[in-house]
Amino acid sequence: MNAPTGASVVIVGGGATGLSAGWWLARAGVDVVALDKGIVGWEASGRNGGGCSHHFSPLFREEQLLWPQMDALLGYPTEFQPNRIRIAFDAAQLALYAGAKRNAERQGFATDLLGPREVRELVPLAGDDAIGGYFYRFGGHANPHRTVQAYAWAMQDHGGQVLQHTAVEGFARTGNRVTAVRTGRGTIGCDHVVLAAGPQTGRLARLLEVDVPMVAARAEMIVTEPLPLMPIGGVDGNGLYGRQTLRGNLAYGGGPHEWLDEPAAARPSTPLMGNIAGRLARLFPRAAHARVIRSWAGIIENTPDGRPVIERLTSPENVVVATLSSIGFGLSPATGHAIRDLVVDGACGFADLSSFRLDRFARLEKDWVEIQGWRGSVSRKATGLDEG
Amino acid sequence: MTVRDPVSIAGKTLAVAEQTELLVIGAGPAGLAAALEATRLGLKVVLVDENPVPAEEMGEDIPHLFGGRMSGAVRNRAAMTDAFIASDPAIAAAFDAGVDLRLGTLCWGVFANGPAVGWLPGPVAGLADAERSWMIGATQVIVCAGRRDMGLAFPGWELPGVMGMVAAEHLARRYGALDVRDAVVLGSTPEALDGARRLRDAGVRIAAMLELAPAPVDPAAIDCGIELLCGHVVRRVEGVDGVQRLIVAPREAPSREREIPCDTVILGVGTVPVIELLDAAGCGVAFAPERGGHVPVLDAGQRTTLSHLLAAGDCVGVWPAKSREAEIARAEGRCAARSAAVALGRAVSDVAPADDLPLPLREGAGGRGSSRGRIETPHGGTPPPAPLPQGEGENGRDLAAYRLDWVRATVIEAAGAPYVCRCEEVTAHDILEVRPPRYLGSQTDQRNRRDLVSLLGEGAPNPDLVKRLTRAGMGVCQGRRCREQVACLLALGAGVDLAAVPLATHRAPARPLPLRLAAQPESPEMAAHWDTWFGMESQYAPFWDAPRHHVAAERPVRGKAVPE
Numbered sequence: 001m002n003a004p005t006g007a008s009v010v011i012v013g014g015g016a017t018g019l020s021a022g023w024w025l026a027r028a029g030v031d032v033v034a035l036d037k038g039i040v041g042w043e044a045s046g047r048n049g050g051g052c053s054h055h056f057s058p059l060f061r062e063e064q065l066l067w068p069q070m071d072a073l074l075g076y077p078t079e080f081q082p083n084r085i086r087i088a089f090d091a092a093q094l095a096l097y098a099g100a101k102r103n104a105e106r107q108g109f110a111t112d113l114l115g116p117r118e119v120r121e122l123v124p125l126a127g128d129d130a131i132g133g134y135f136y137r138f139g140g141h142a143n144p145h146r147t148v149q150a151y152a153w154a155m156q157d158h159g160g161q162v163l164q165h166t167a168v169e170g171f172a173r174t175g176n177r178v179t180a181v182r183t184g185r186g187t188i189g190c191d192h193v194v195l196a197a198g199p200q201t202g203r204l205a206r207l208l209e210v211d212v213p214m215v216a217a218r219a220e221m222i223v224t225e226p227l228p229l230m231p232i233g234g235v236d237g238n239g240l241y242g243r244q245t246l247r248g249n250l251a252y253g254g255g256p257h258e259w260l261d262e263p264a265a266a267r268p269s270t271p272l273m274g275n276i277a278g279r280l281a282r283l284f285p286r287a288a289h290a291r292v293i294r295s296w297a298g299i300i301e302n303t304p305d306g307r308p309v310i311e312r313l314t315s316p317e318n319v320v321v322a323t324l325s326s327i328g329f330g331l332s333p334a335t336g337h338a339i340r341d342l343v344v345d346g347a348c349g350f351a352d353l354s355s356f357r358l359d360r361f362a363r364l365e366k367d368w369v370e371i372q373g374w375r376g377s378v379s380r381k382a383t384g385l386d387e388g
Numbered sequence: 389m390t391v392r393d394p395v396s397i398a399g400k401t402l403a404v405a406e407q408t409e410l411l412v413i414g415a416g417p418a419g420l421a422a423a424l425e426a427t428r429l430g431l432k433v434v435l436v437d438e439n440p441v442p443a444e445e446m447g448e449d450i451p452h453l454f455g456g457r458m459s460g461a462v463r464n465r466a467a468m469t470d471a472f473i474a475s476d477p478a479i480a481a482a483f484d485a486g487v488d489l490r491l492g493t494l495c496w497g498v499f500a501n502g503p504a505v506g507w508l509p510g511p512v513a514g515l516a517d518a519e520r521s522w523m524i525g526a527t528q529v530i531v532c533a534g535r536r537d538m539g540l541a542f543p544g545w546e547l548p549g550v551m552g553m554v555a556a557e558h559l560a561r562r563y564g565a566l567d568v569r570d571a572v573v574l575g576s577t578p579e580a581l582d583g584a585r586r587l588r589d590a591g592v593r594i595a596a597m598l599e600l601a602p603a604p605v606d607p608a609a610i611d612c613g614i615e616l617l618c619g620h621v622v623r624r625v626e627g628v629d630g631v632q633r634l635i636v637a638p639r640e641a642p643s644r645e646r647e648i649p650c651d652t653v654i655l656g657v658g659t660v661p662v663i664e665l666l667d668a669a670g671c672g673v674a675f676a677p678e679r680g681g682h683v684p685v686l687d688a689g690q691r692t693t694l695s696h697l698l699a700a701g702d703c704v705g706v707w708p709a710k711s712r713e714a715e716i717a718r719a720e721g722r723c724a725a726r727s728a729a730v731a732l733g734r735a736v737s738d739v740a741p742a743d744d745l746p747l748p749l750r751e752g753a754g755g756r757g758s759s760r761g762r763i764e765t766p767h768g769g770t771p772p773p774a775p776l777p778q779g780e781g782e783n784g785r786d787l788a789a790y791r792l793d794w795v796r797a798t799v800i801e802a803a804g805a806p807y808v809c810r811c812e813e814v815t816a817h818d819i820l821e822v823r824p825p826r827y828l829g830s831q832t833d834q835r836n837r838r839d840l841v842s843l844l845g846e847g848a849p850n851p852d853l854v855k856r857l858t859r860a861g862m863g864v865c866q867g868r869r870c871r872e873q874v875a876c877l878l879a880l881g882a883g884v885d886l887a888a889v890p891l892a893t894h895r896a897p898a899r900p901l902p903l904r905l906a907a908q909p910e911s912p913e914m915a916a917h918w919d920t921w922f923g924m925e926s927q928y929a930p931f932w933d934a935p936r937h938h939v940a941a942e943r944p945v946r947g948k949a950v951p952e
Contacts, residue, residue: 039850039852039853040853046856055930056928056929056930056931057931058931076824077824077828079828099928103930106930145856145857146824146856146857149853149856149857217396217922218504218505224903225863225864225900226864236920239918239919239920240920241920241921246827246828247812247825247827247859254918254919254920255397255914255918256395256396256397256400256914256917256918256919257395257396257397257922258396258397258398258504258505258506258507259393259396259398260504262503264503264504265503265504268499268502268505268668268669268670268896269499269895269896270499270505270507270508271402271497271499271508271512271514271523271908272397273497273514273896273897273906274514274521274523274906274907274908275907275908275910275914275918277901277903277906277907277908278903278906278907278908278909278910279918280903281903281904281907287903288902288903288904289902289903289904290902290903291864291900291901291902291903292897292900292901292902292903292906293863293864293866293897293900294862294866294895294896294897295895295896295897296895297504299504302922302924302927304938304940304943305924305926305927305934305938305943306922306924306926306927306928307926307927307931307934325927326921326922326927327921327927352931355931355934360934360935360936360937360938361937361938362937363937363938363939364938364939364940365939365940365941367940368940370391371391371940371941372391372393372940372943373391373392373393373394373396373398374393374396376506377397377398377506377507378501378502378503378504378505378506
């Protein structure tokens, strides 16, 4: 397949955010193409806990509205399962987790406090040292890989195009507008551009003389062999996030992230795998025999305050920038809707995105990375690679 | 003063239990020779080997396709250890030479700092025995992980009694624990033929050798005293509680079935270098059919594209002469040991003398300077290993075509729908049509019918994408039974060369590792900042509380509270 010479909307980034936006635009009848430098869902979208319970976000209501419908809307399975449980091992953790309850209640979603016996009933793999927890009557979890592919296929079903192995090299501008995206496979003329390239978003925005402050980081996950299904697969706690997949595997991540000065390739993972395993064995003592069969790392980006940037720029005025600041998968059904609104209508019609505006960084210090301690520890000298 | 994000990995220490100059993984001919040579050169060496593998794991085809054909002897761990030691005099020699040789100890990962990792104290490896796992620091690491069998699906291949030739020889030669009376060997490669002869010498009756092609790959199979069925295809195996007969038919007349009574079917179609640890560590890997598949890119000193990592023995390539003469693997091991010694600053007068490495790798495959390994350019940016000298690898030239043909005739055209991936129960057609797994209950949903072309629209299908969607290769055997078959299926389905199909990524741990065994100690500073995410107050504060501006110096700093 040759790259098209033009499209109404060119989306840069084939992750959950970009492909959800592509699907929303395609089903609205917009001529849209999504580009990825590699294969879809390879970076942050392929390495996350699959959680769909973001009670602190202005997109929370839309996230909750959409997830239960996503299989039907997309026409492909996402493995979405409702509800979530969070286990506490001490009173401090239990008190802390109450924040989620307050946020959700304010927006009309209920949470139940669980005693230790209820935790053990609901979470058969849990042990005796959990003092309690919360049952969220909202949220849930889905399979990130399957969902990202579902977005891509559903987008194609509505006439959109997905081009993999297509790296963006630059943009053509006329006045205050981007008129084309230059790629390794030719130039694609466009009316609108969406930048949703995860850790690459900052670099790409700089090509448009727009500063989207962000730093990339590496985080790790592990997966065990399948175990009998628990009634609720989405169980967090003990510093871990993750889920039991519908196949039965425990897929969990957590632990200290590593800041990177450049968003390098994700591989390899590190012995942090052993620390995650230890934490998981404590979270689920009755699964301590389960064998780890994979570990992996992913590269994710964060803005200085950890909140997303989703905004239609004023210059160039036909560009939407979207970085979810490391919490993008679960919100992606809603994010795609918001991006569609920004592209087509110029404003989001269902949520207040003012906390996502880029100008909140107008007073950000030039050396904010140093001030926040986000400088990476990778030195070229210590890479273990030969200097040829 | 540098401010350090306390929640990040910066400044956290990894618990490293012990330190050595050289770690050698695998005590086969190459690993033993490497350890002995390194010891002779004055290096501090630790040599580990996973054998004897616990009987329960052997029952799950870990690490070889044993097909349940182990005798009861494998339950006696002490006897297995003794048998393993007795199977190669070099093991006793290594003990005598003072090599720190640890049996029953597996390596599950080799790690070092790189483009995306900077927190490790240096190269480290994860080791595990039956009781615990721990990290060992090693300035240099030589991987000598050996060879394994390519799996091949046909109806009934999950029955006890379908096993691999490498597995059969391993049980017979290392343990004297092969429980087979009458076997049929599939394939006529030199490895299959030599294995069949050795098994026959060990008392196994070889009922027949079966070859799909009109003539055997190794012409010596014609007069070897074993019935040779060329131009025949496997239809199925049948039996109760295990293989009792193999049903075959002429390829051109599949309905003319013939029954061969046997208790075992031995797969000798493909012998594959074991590169799990090497690939997971991130060194350059390239497809080299004359070496049996994907192998690490090496220079003339057995060095990979990573400066701490070397490789020797069957894991860098399998070819007929090497299968027949262990001295080739030993020479590679000694060469690697000398390279490691040089890297460790030892004066080595006889670095890789020409007469010590009579075969391949002499010409220096892909200079170190010209390659960055797979970290920067996965599967594409590394030069292929050096071609083998004239006369070697003759059989390897057509390896891709040979394996594709077996998979087409046996797996795709199978009368039933055997699971290619047995762990996750995925058939060839599930893979070719990229169907969602059965547990989703949407197998018959027409909307889910896609094909390989619709995955990419162009180019070779990526096995990592296919495995995420179909789950083929995602099971507890970690793809050892299905990996090569899936690659063949993707090449056939997309109509591309086998060499064009990217290598599905390997991940640590290289062996399934129980959570309680994998657990590593947490330093206090790590435990104090173990967060579910980035530990930023502002990230989880509800949007209605978001301040108008973010200023780094005024940002809310975490107190005792751990954000979610």
